[in-house]
Amino acid sequence: ESNFQAMSKSAVKISLDLLSNPLCEQDQDLLNMVTALDTAMKRMDTFNQEKVSQIPKTAIEPLKKFGSVFPSLNMAVKRREQALQDLRRLQAKVEKHKEKEKTGPVLAKLHQAPEELRPVQEDFEAKNRHRLDNFQPSFESLIRAQVLYYLEMHKIFGDLTQQLDRPDHSDEQREQENEAKFSEVRALSIVVDE
Known part of the structure; x- marks a missing residue:
């Protein structure tokens, strides 16, 4: 959860830094592209704040509560491990x-x-089922949150791709334009060669 939020905050900062770059003032096409990127990154950040922040409430906190409210749960886990x-x-x-x-x-x-x-196999399977009954709702919530996240990211970046795509350009022309832009970026004093 924190990784998703940290990533989106960094992406928003990068897009804002690009918007303030003098190159954008000189090139309207580049400005349009960076503006579209900035909008997409802000959408991603808003989504993360609204949705991904729910993961602790629906998955992590319930699992912690299980451990504190039901000490027998820890014993059940140990018995399962022994089985x-x-x-x-x-x-x-x-x-x-x-x-x-x-x-x-x-x-x-x-x-x-x-x-x-x-009998040993049956004992293990019974203990394993008990464990799944306790944890399944939290796991389901976590999986649903991840599915929702990736669906939303697919939509955001799909929209961005459509905005940036220029149907009158061939793939080769796009590649040449991108390489020219990257060359300009590499020439900036803030870029460190590795």
Whole structure:
């Protein structure tokens, strides 16, 4: 959440810096492009402030509250981890028996393995379901927020692309124009060569 907001604040600052650049005063096309960029970056920043800032309320804070209000939740997580370790230990044991020579005792252990595994597997699955029931609403909220974010960014940058696109220009002409602009920017004293 903070990364999205930091990114949009930086993008707004960059577009404002570009707008105040003397090159924009000399070139109306460049001014139009940078103005369109500035509008898009402000839209992105507004969206982040209004929507992305809701993530702590819908995802992060509820998860913290679970831990403080329901201490038993931490125990449930530990029990799930223990069940997972038990399951993995038994599975590793079965794999070792499979690699051994198929003598009578080994075959007997392999035959018995599913009976040993079944209750451990069922115990783990029950504990895993319990964990998902607790966390699923917060995870869903987080995923929905990310989907909403990327849909909105797609719309903002799609609109920007349409504004900047010049149908009378070929891709090669656009590339040459962009390279010419980048050359001018590289020549500025504020640009550091790497």
